[in-house]
Amino acid sequence: xxxxxxxxxxxxxxxxxxxxxxxxxxxxxxxxxxxxxxxxxxxxxxxxxxxxxxxxxxxxxxxxxxxxxxxxxxxxxxxxxxxxxxxxxxxxxxxxxxxxxxxxxxxxxxxxxxxxxxxxxxxxxxxxxxxxxxxxxxxxxxxxxxxxxxxxxxxxxxxxxxxxxxxxxxxxxxxxxxxxxxxxxxxxxxxxxxxxxxxxxxxxxxxxxxxxxxxxxxxxxxxxxxxxxxxxxxxxxx
Numbered sequence: 001x002x003x004x005x006x007x008x009x010x011x012x013x014x015x016x017x018x019x020x021x022x023x024x025x026x027x028x029x030x031x032x033x034x035x036x037x038x039x040x041x042x043x044x045x046x047x048x049x050x051x052x053x054x055x056x057x058x059x060x061x062x063x064x065x066x067x068x069x070x071x072x073x074x075x076x077x078x079x080x081x082x083x084x085x086x087x088x089x090x091x092x093x094x095x096x097x098x099x100x101x102x103x104x105x106x107x108x109x110x111x112x113x114x115x116x117x118x119x120x121x122x123x124x125x126x127x128x129x130x131x132x133x134x135x136x137x138x139x140x141x142x143x144x145x146x147x148x149x150x151x152x153x154x155x156x157x158x159x160x161x162x163x164x165x166x167x168x169x170x171x172x173x174x175x176x177x178x179x180x181x182x183x184x185x186x187x188x189x190x191x192x193x194x195x196x197x198x199x200x201x202x203x204x205x206x207x208x209x210x211x212x213x214x215x216x217x218x219x220x221x222x223x224x225x226x227x228x229x230x231x232x233x234x235x236x237x238x
Contacts (some may be wrong), residue, residue, distance in 0.1 A: 008230030
């Protein structure tokens with residue numbers, strides 16, 4: 001998945017990821033977290049007999065697709081994009097969820113994953129949540145989030161998925177929000193912005209990735225007409 005999906009990513013990862021995994025994709029606004037996850041999923045699925053689900057809580061499906069098309073990221077026919085409308089439809093038609101759980105979006109996501117698992121079986125291999133902060137903002141009760149996230153991440157692993165969870169974070173900030181997510185996740189990717197000679201350079205850095213051999217260096221990334229690519233180690237300005 002890492003070595004065949006985004007051009008140049010093999011410079012960062014010397015071995016590949018096996019599912020199940022829960023990976024945080026973190027960074028400040030403008031660091032291309034959404035583009036990275038979408039491109040990785042789309043490119044990986046292109047030649048695989050597998051299926052992926054991308055859930056965006058930040059925007060509508062139409063808006064998301066227009067943004068991705070504008071930077072050359074292609075939609076694979078082996079993936080589905082869902083938004084809040086889909087989650088609300090689950091709320092309306094799924095009688096398993098009672099009245100007391102009407103705003104439990106974590107439960108809605110679990111129900112959606114169960115449906116795709118039932119439809120696609122073990123071919124359902126990748127899930128992206130965009131983003132964790134948006135999910136928390138929709139929740140009325142954010143108490144005891146470590147316990148809730150522990151069971152949420154466990155549910156994702158139990159479904160044998162490689163999951164990418166997008167999370168806003170400053171370069172100097174911690175890799176967690178409300179639920180110690182950085183400790184619970186199997187991997188943490190930092191996408192950031194680095195100022196070099198008056199110019200901002202985007203970069204990718206692996207902070208943590210269990211059972212995967214990888215570089216710890218910052219690698220420059222670029223987004224052009226053909227999508228995102230990894231250029232190589234980011235040189236430090238003198």
